[in-house]
Amino acid sequence: MKAEEAILTRRSxxxxxxxxxxxxxxxxxxxxxxxxxxxxxxxxxxxxVIRNEKVLEELARLVKQEFSKMEETPGMYRSMAAAIRRSKxxxxxxxxxxxxxxxxxxxxxxxxNIADCACALENMMIEANALDLGTCWVNQLKWLNxxxxxxxxxxxxxxxxxxxxxxxxxxxxxxxxxxDRNPLPRTGNVVTWVD
Amino acid sequence: MKAEEAILTRRSxxxxxxxxxxxxxxxxxxxxxxxxxxxxxxxxxxxxVIRNEKVLEELARLVKQEFSKMEETPGMYRSMAAAIRRSKxxxxxxxxxxxxxxxxxxxxxxxxNIADCACALENMMIEANALDLGTCWVNQLKWLNxxxxxxxxxxxxxxxxxxxxxxxxxxxxxxxxxxDRNPLPRTGNVVTWVD
Numbered sequence: 100m101k102a103e104e105a106i107l108t109r110r111s112x113x114x115x116x117x118x119x120x121x122x123x124x125x126x127x128x129x130x131x132x133x134x135x136x137x138x139x140x141x142x143x144x145x146x147x148v149i150r151n152e153k154v155l156e157e158l159a160r161l162v163k164q165e166f167s168k169m170e171e172t173p174g175m176y177r178s179m180a181a182a183i184r185r186s187k188x189x190x191x192x193x194x195x196x197x198x199x200x201x202x203x204x205x206x207x208x209x210x211x212n213i214a215d216c217a218c219a220l221e222n223m224m225i226e227a228n229a230l231d232l233g234t235c236w237v238n239q240l241k242w243l244n245x246x247x248x249x250x251x252x253x254x255x256x257x258x259x260x261x262x263x264x265x266x267x268x269x270x271x272x273x274x275x276x277x278x279d280r281n282p283l284p285r286t287g288n289v290v291t292w293v294d
Numbered sequence: 295m296k297a298e299e300a301i302l303t304r305r306s307x308x309x310x311x312x313x314x315x316x317x318x319x320x321x322x323x324x325x326x327x328x329x330x331x332x333x334x335x336x337x338x339x340x341x342x343v344i345r346n347e348k349v350l351e352e353l354a355r356l357v358k359q360e361f362s363k364m365e366e367t368p369g370m371y372r373s374m375a376a377a378i379r380r381s382k383x384x385x386x387x388x389x390x391x392x393x394x395x396x397x398x399x400x401x402x403x404x405x406x407n408i409a410d411c412a413c414a415l416e417n418m419m420i421e422a423n424a425l426d427l428g429t430c431w432v433n434q435l436k437w438l439n440x441x442x443x444x445x446x447x448x449x450x451x452x453x454x455x456x457x458x459x460x461x462x463x464x465x466x467x468x469x470x471x472x473x474d475r476n477p478l479p480r481t482g483n484v485v486t487w488v489d
Contacts, residue, residue, distance in 0.1 A: 101296060102300035105297035106421060107325070134302050134477060136304070139371075140478060143482055144482075144483050146483065148486065151489055176404070176405035210374065213408045214461060215412075217409040217412035217416070218412050221331075222301050225297055225420060226298060229297035229298060236333075238406070257486035285328045285329065288327075288341065291340065291452035292345075293344040293349055294345050
């Protein structure tokens with residue numbers, strides 16, 4: 100798929116088939132992330148690729164548990180408030196039950212940590228779309244990246260000292276096969292020309 | 295150009311030809327940025343596209359002036375320290391004299407501001423590469439996004455109240471024609487598999 104088409108047709112996938120993602124495709128998606136630029140060529144993004152079902156289940160359980168302890172506050176980031184509200188309900192699975200969840204972590208002390216992780220995630224979204232895979236940006240582990248219980252668990256699966264998760268990506272085949280490629284219209288994202 | 299090729303061959307361009315960027319190509323680059331995902335579909339990224347030479351010159355003068363007032367501190371982000379050091383020298387042009395500079399601004403109070411701008415910038419880099427244009431991530435206006443003199447000037451070219459610049463992109467033809475498409479090897483950006 101052409102670059103422009105892959106960019107313009109990318110849309111979030113939130114309902115996944117159980118179909119496994121082929122190893123070769125997944126490696127190409129990750130390589131696209133690794134090739135994203137980094138501040139001063141730091142290359143400190145750490146990709147933690149979770150396919151183990153038990154780990155995904157345990158992570159989903161902990162995320163629900165920790166969000167359900169929190170309360171919404173006025174002016175809180177809307178999507179985070181929704182995560183808290185929904186975690187207090189019976190079922191809440193933050194990663195949409197996707198078969199793969201890729202965490203992007205980076206150094207706490209590094210000034211470009213969020214931006215570098217975002218560039219890597221965007222590259223992976225584009226490449227996945229080109230390979231007929233669906234993705235969705237997952238922010239919950241960023242919102243909880245100072246939570247001790249979550250951090251302690253992430254340490255057991257490879258998060259290093261001095262690192263935090265600044266974003267994540269669910270990856271898999273969309274339920275029904277191909278991802279929805281009709282993005283929502285852009286009414287915002289305004290452009291100002293200075294000529 | 296295929297999506298994967300555009301992603302894997304993107305490299306920063308820091309020396310630009312004076313050749314103008316075609317309006318149609320520039321619009322396609324910006325549209326790629328506008329189609330990036332945003333937290334909760336906020337679409338609050340504001341693209342300020344500067345082609346006016348006088349504005350670029352004045353901005354470059356102000357950036358040099360403001361950095362040259364600052365001092366390096368221990369543990370400071372390396373690239374920012376370099377910007378300060380170089381601004382104290384005779385010549386320092388933060389945007390590499392590219393014919394186009396695209397600022398991505400977003401709401402100060404919005405939790406996903408840096409990440410959304412980064413995704414938009416990454417999309418624009420990929421699309422530009424596919425169109426044989428060179429780009430380079432420009433961080434100086436992010437580092438100075440609380441500086442009053444810079445902010446006051448940016449207000450005169452369209453930055454709104456409540457917005458800050460979280461990243462920028464120089465765009466143009468690389469000196470000599472095509473951009474260098476031999477990215478630096480990725481020795482970092484480590485992958486941990488959790489199977």
